[in-house]
Amino acid sequence: MSIWWSLHLRREAASVPLARRLLLGTMEKAGVDPDISYDLSVALSEACANAVEHGGRAAHPDGAHSCASPGGFQVTAYLDGDMCRIEVADSGPGFPAVGHGHGRPARTPDLDAEHGRGLCLIREIADHASFGNRPGRGGAVVSFDKILKWRTDAPLVSA
């Protein structure tokens, strides 16, 4: 079994639960184990929240935002056999050159820190995760994958 879907979402807060619900719905229909689906939905939510929060165009030096900002980001999910891969790509400034990116591990956050947990969570949940920037076009790309487990009554396992 091999399926994929792709969404183009507005860079606004409501897009986060929308993407999460769509992933959970697909996983449920495909017969994925609910714990795995939940974990993947948490990782997806963090990646989408980052695209919303950090994936905008850089502000002009005078403080105004670029009017050319396309204001969207893309979520693509691939289910291929037992593997699920999710990619979240935006058109913002991308990851800063130092500190994150290109597969380097995210720093472990302070226990009481309000920020800096999203990338760590994605890394903990996924079997493999990478955080990088799109060459040429700009924008961040967060991708992660995980081996799926299936419910015993999974409809697509026996298909």
Ligand SMILES: Nc1ncnc2c1ncn2[C@@H]1O[C@H](COP(=O)(O)OP(=O)(O)O)[C@@H](O)[C@H]1O
């Ligand atoms: N889509 C993105 N585009 C640009 N920078 C990002 C993106 N996602 C994450 N980052 C950078 O990585 C940092 C850590 O992200 P995260 O762990 O989710 O913490 P937080 O979002 O709370 O700052 C962010 O503060 C930001 O600097």
Ligand SMILES: [Mg+2]
């Ligand atoms: Mg975050």
